[in-house]
Amino acid sequence: MRVRICLVGLGAVGQGFLRAAQLKGEYLKKRYGLELTFTGVADSSGAIHDGNGLDIAEILRHKREEGVGSHPSGVEGMSGLELLDEVEYDCLVEATPTSITDGEPGRSLLIKALGDGKHVVTSNKGHLALFYSELMELSSETGAELMFEASVGGAMPIINLARETLTSCSIESVIGILNGTTNFILSRMTSEGSSYEQALLEAQELGIAETNPAQDVEGTDAACKAVILANAILGRPCTLRDVSVEGITGITQGAIELAAQEGYLIKLIAEISDDTLEVGPRLVRMGSPYAVDGTLNMATLRTDLAGEVTVVGRGAGSLETASAMLTDTLTIWRRHRDSR
Amino acid sequence: MRVRICLVGLGAVGQGFLRAAQLKGEYLKKRYGLELTFTGVADSSGAIHDGNGLDIAEILRHKREEGVGSHPSGVEGMSGLELLDEVEYDCLVEATPTSITDGEPGRSLLIKALGDGKHVVTSNKGHLALFYSELMELSSETGAELMFEASVGGAMPIINLARETLTSCSIESVIGILNGTTNFILSRMTSEGSSYEQALLEAQELGIAETNPAQDVEGTDAACKAVILANAILGRPCTLRDVSVEGITGITQGAIELAAQEGYLIKLIAEISDDTLEVGPRLVRMGSPYAVDGTLNMATLRTDLAGEVTVVGRGAGSLETASAMLTDTLTIWRRHRDSR
Numbered sequence: 192m193r194v195r196i197c198l199v200g201l202g203a204v205g206q207g208f209l210r211a212a213q214l215k216g217e218y219l220k221k222r223y224g225l226e227l228t229f230t231g232v233a234d235s236s237g238a239i240h241d242g243n244g245l246d247i248a249e250i251l252r253h254k255r256e257e258g259v260g261s262h263p264s265g266v267e268g269m270s271g272l273e274l275l276d277e278v279e280y281d282c283l284v285e286a287t288p289t290s291i292t293d294g295e296p297g298r299s300l301l302i303k304a305l306g307d308g309k310h311v312v313t314s315n316k317g318h319l320a321l322f323y324s325e326l327m328e329l330s331s332e333t334g335a336e337l338m339f340e341a342s343v344g345g346a347m348p349i350i351n352l353a354r355e356t357l358t359s360c361s362i363e364s365v366i367g368i369l370n371g372t373t374n375f376i377l378s379r380m381t382s383e384g385s386s387y388e389q390a391l392l393e394a395q396e397l398g399i400a401e402t403n404p405a406q407d408v409e410g411t412d413a414a415c416k417a418v419i420l421a422n423a424i425l426g427r428p429c430t431l432r433d434v435s436v437e438g439i440t441g442i443t444q445g446a447i448e449l450a451a452q453e454g455y456l457i458k459l460i461a462e463i464s465d466d467t468l469e470v471g472p473r474l475v476r477m478g479s480p481y482a483v484d485g486t487l488n489m490a491t492l493r494t495d496l497a498g499e500v501t502v503v504g505r506g507a508g509s510l511e512t513a514s515a516m517l518t519d520t521l522t523i524w525r526r527h528r529d530s531r
Numbered sequence: 532m533r534v535r536i537c538l539v540g541l542g543a544v545g546q547g548f549l550r551a552a553q554l555k556g557e558y559l560k561k562r563y564g565l566e567l568t569f570t571g572v573a574d575s576s577g578a579i580h581d582g583n584g585l586d587i588a589e590i591l592r593h594k595r596e597e598g599v600g601s602h603p604s605g606v607e608g609m610s611g612l613e614l615l616d617e618v619e620y621d622c623l624v625e626a627t628p629t630s631i632t633d634g635e636p637g638r639s640l641l642i643k644a645l646g647d648g649k650h651v652v653t654s655n656k657g658h659l660a661l662f663y664s665e666l667m668e669l670s671s672e673t674g675a676e677l678m679f680e681a682s683v684g685g686a687m688p689i690i691n692l693a694r695e696t697l698t699s700c701s702i703e704s705v706i707g708i709l710n711g712t713t714n715f716i717l718s719r720m721t722s723e724g725s726s727y728e729q730a731l732l733e734a735q736e737l738g739i740a741e742t743n744p745a746q747d748v749e750g751t752d753a754a755c756k757a758v759i760l761a762n763a764i765l766g767r768p769c770t771l772r773d774v775s776v777e778g779i780t781g782i783t784q785g786a787i788e789l790a791a792q793e794g795y796l797i798k799l800i801a802e803i804s805d806d807t808l809e810v811g812p813r814l815v816r817m818g819s820p821y822a823v824d825g826t827l828n829m830a831t832l833r834t835d836l837a838g839e840v841t842v843v844g845r846g847a848g849s850l851e852t853a854s855a856m857l858t859d860t861l862t863i864w865r866r867h868r869d870s871r
Contacts, residue, residue, distance in 0.1 A: 478824035496854035514836035517699035
């Protein structure tokens with residue numbers, strides 16, 4: 192069965208989604224009977240659409256040189272929101288950049304799509320961290336699904352694990368390392384004895400930290416993800432304003448050495464329970480599931496029956512993050528195929 | 532909706548299943564509309580059955596003193612297999628002891644139940660490690676489900692994670708620590724500088740290792756689990772005879788120290804891919820997801836799109852293991868409720 196995708200946002204994740212769909216097209220068709228067709232694609236330069244389906248390879252090739260707006264069949268300057276009115280689609284795949292001030296342009300795209308009864312898969316976290324309840328209410332009202340595994344921890348399947356794989360357990364809290372950049376910096380300070388400044392510079396040179404690293408090192412990115420997990424896993428309505436946040440800019444080499452002498456590491460940890468919503472540096476024991484290094488993300492679910500269950504995965508990466516979006520797309524399709 | 536359970540095996544896991552059903556009875560009813568009724572229970576002393584449902588608290592209380600066969604309403608000497616002919620049930624929950632020579636009594640119980648078209652949830656691994664293909668064929672023939680998350684790594688949801696949560700990915704290999712006893716022994720040798728003999732004795736005193744620890748320390752237990760993962764996750768038909776196994780009895784304190792100097796730990800690792808099926812001591816890097824200590828189990832799935840995804844959890848424990856069986860029971864019920 193054919194599912195028509197409208198993809199908005201063609202950065203690393205959006206392009207990753209196109210590549211993932213290309214790589215796994217035959218697999219999804221053979222194994223699940225799912226055929227993905229891209230009827231519309233938009234980036235910041237414009238949009239391109241074709242009800243019969245666009246050529247993925249052609250879009251990717253063109254994108255490497257310029258934006259889709261300048262494609263011979265493209266419409267320069269057409270926004271993603273305008274595209275949604277032009278194109279026939281079943282599912283919006285939204286991969287626009289995160290804004291933590293107003294959640295735009297993602298928020299308007301989701302309101303439009305969900306309002307029109309179209310399913311949404313997103314990797315964005317701004318709109319969810321600011322307007323989770325509103326967006327979920329709209330989804331309930333129209334019966335259109337909103338899925339967002341990729342928004343927290345990239346390829347680490349924490350949300351679906353909690354909701355679909357541990358169904359007999361009640362989840363009491365979530366504790367995790369939700370930002371790969373800060374985990375890399377703290378890991379290098381530990382393994383190499385670097386100063387915070389040296390480790391940050393190394394991360395920037397490797398493309399792991401951005402030129403302006405504020406959202407990562409000050410804990411805002413992890414805080415957005417904590418809000419999403421609190422809402423999605425614990426059913427606790429909250430927004431970014433409710434998180435108590437401390438970043439890693441004050442962590443010294445001395446503090447890391449002192450911790451190591453006692454068998455501990457310093458990690459930027461998010462703690463989420465019914466009465467806690469915090470992001471900050473914490474001591475974790477070497478040999479525990481929290482002691483993963485490099486850019487890895489991890490999250491531990493504390494459950495009533497199963498004890499602690501932890502998942503570890505790559506928190507970023509174009510194809511890795513896209514794989515979570517592809518799984519979400521498949522899940523929506525499997526849930527709804529019988530009712531179409 | 533009511534699901535009638537016949538429970539065979541009342542050791543730690545069987546009793547855990549009764550307690551879990553007791554603890555979560557209201558939750559499952561309220562959240563999913565599932566009502567579990569125990570119509571038959573058997574242990575090595577005999578069996579007890581009642582088509583209207585047995586009193587869980589009463590069975591547990593009686594079991595603490597003597598076997599169910601000696602219960603006023605019980606039938607002394609009635610085997611689990613005989614019970615299956617006496618009782619009306621929808622799902623067999625099988626928690627008899629593992630036998631790696633002939634898979635009994637679990638094998639006969641599964642053949643009987645699946646042959647009669649009854650679903651099965653098991654925590655046992657002997658029958659699966661010896662007769663996986665035969666049992667799955669029978670399940671396919673009659674349409675009765677056979678689920679076994681609890682048989683590998685207790686509360687660590689590796690099978691359901693691979694099959695239900697990473698659906699867009701192909702899984703290329705599984706690498707993991709599948710035995711908690713040997714992980715404890717190696718962890719103590721590392722953290723305390725103990726000899727193998729000292730660490731084993733400590734594990735025995737704590738009830739982590741059995742008086743005869745052969746199946747754990749020689750790698751057989753991990754090999755059984757490797758066989759189950761190879762069949763269930765990679766679709767590779769194999770049995771216990773196909774595994775290349777080496778245990779930890781030859782690991783010296785010197786080897787552990789040498790590894791530690793280079794930033795490595797020695798772990799008993801199972802490696803499963805299309806062309807590998809091995810259990811043996813391996814070096815793992817400190818700071819990697821393989822570096823978890825104590826009795827924890829872990830497994831890493833290498834995937835084509837998502838990179839490596841790891842899950843960590845308690846490999847044993849009465850309630851923990853039972854939680855995996857309860858989730859499997861719920862999954863079967865959710866899959867079949869519409870067709871009943």
